[in-house]
Amino acid sequence: MTEITLLDGGLGQELVHRAGDQPTPLWSTQVMIDHPGLVAEVHRDFASAGATIVTTNTYALHRDRLAGTALEGDFETLFAAALSEAKGCGAKRIAGSIGPLIASYRPDLHPDADVGAPLYAEVAKLLAPKCDLLICETVASYDHALSVLSGAVWGGKPIWLSLTVDDHDGTKLRSGEPLESVLAAANAGAAALLVNCSSPEAIPAALDVLVQSDLPYGAYANAFEKITDDFLKDKPTVDALSMRRDLTPETYADHVMAWVDQGATIVGGCCEVGPAHIAEIATRLRAAGHTIV
Numbered sequence: 001m002t003e004i005t006l007l008d009g010g011l012g013q014e015l016v017h018r019a020g021d022q023p024t025p026l027w028s029t030q031v032m033i034d035h036p037g038l039v040a041e042v043h044r045d046f047a048s049a050g051a052t053i054v055t056t057n058t059y060a061l062h063r064d065r066l067a068g069t070a071l072e073g074d075f076e077t078l079f080a081a082a083l084s085e086a087k088g089c090g091a092k093r094i095a096g097s098i099g100p101l102i103a104s105y106r107p108d109l110h111p112d113a114d115v116g117a118p119l120y121a122e123v124a125k126l127l128a129p130k131c132d133l134l135i136c137e138t139v140a141s142y143d144h145a146l147s148v149l150s151g152a153v154w155g156g157k158p159i160w161l162s163l164t165v166d167d168h169d170g171t172k173l174r175s176g177e178p179l180e181s182v183l184a185a186a187n188a189g190a191a192a193l194l195v196n197c198s199s200p201e202a203i204p205a206a207l208d209v210l211v212q213s214d215l216p217y218g219a220y221a222n223a224f225e226k227i228t229d230d231f232l233k234d235k236p237t238v239d240a241l242s243m244r245r246d247l248t249p250e251t252y253a254d255h256v257m258a259w260v261d262q263g264a265t266i267v268g269g270c271c272e273v274g275p276a277h278i279a280e281i282a283t284r285l286r287a288a289g290h291t292i293v
Contacts, residue, residue: 001290003292004260006292008043008091011042012057012060015028015031029061029066029071030071033078039086049279051282053093053133056094056097058096058099058127064101064119095131095135100137101120104138110144113147117150121154124152131157132158133157139162145182162193165206166202170198171209186213187213187215194210196270197270200221200247200252200255218267219259221273222269223247249280252269253277
């Protein structure tokens, strides 16, 4: 059958749940400071569930996210901590996560490439020495894609570009632009093309677009009810979002196996997808005769 790369699930939400603290705008970064070792525990649990790639706890590690907080001067130290917690977790590879500048799902706030690309380059250079690849996540617009690809290339590692699409129309980026608008740029600068942090129901239409690229492709959806208006405000906290109760490990795995039938060779989970979901996907993949690599 097919060789399938199995990603981990939603690290940030899993950390928030396990820590039990009131979420802050610093999200998973704050958890890493307040609960040393918890990140490594979650990485190990995802790897034990069958994930062959774990993603570093660096999605929200940008200078703009830390500005005005007690951690503002700890930029490089936080990257070192996140990379240390990912080391030795049992997965085959480590993906260095590069999330959006300023805010998720807000392409209207994303800086122009002349500002954004150097900031992404700084992050890529910090991640690359300890990672096997860089995964640029929740990319919501054409300009965001150009900016992060231009910056991430300075890491010198393979770049996986992961886009977030409209929850009701997977053929559109969250900016409203056609998903296909990024294909040429992705073909020129990325080693794989993905969709993440979108509803699982939107993924099939998105994959129908990604198949037009020259790259391996796949998806890892979230399990939020919806992206709320409160979460789109300045400095949001994750308690503005609610988990879907219908996306059990079995139900989520049904979606994932359908994506594999569409040709996806890289699958996993995003926010609110935990180790139990990844374990169920691994079981299904093996039962279908696929090899997890």
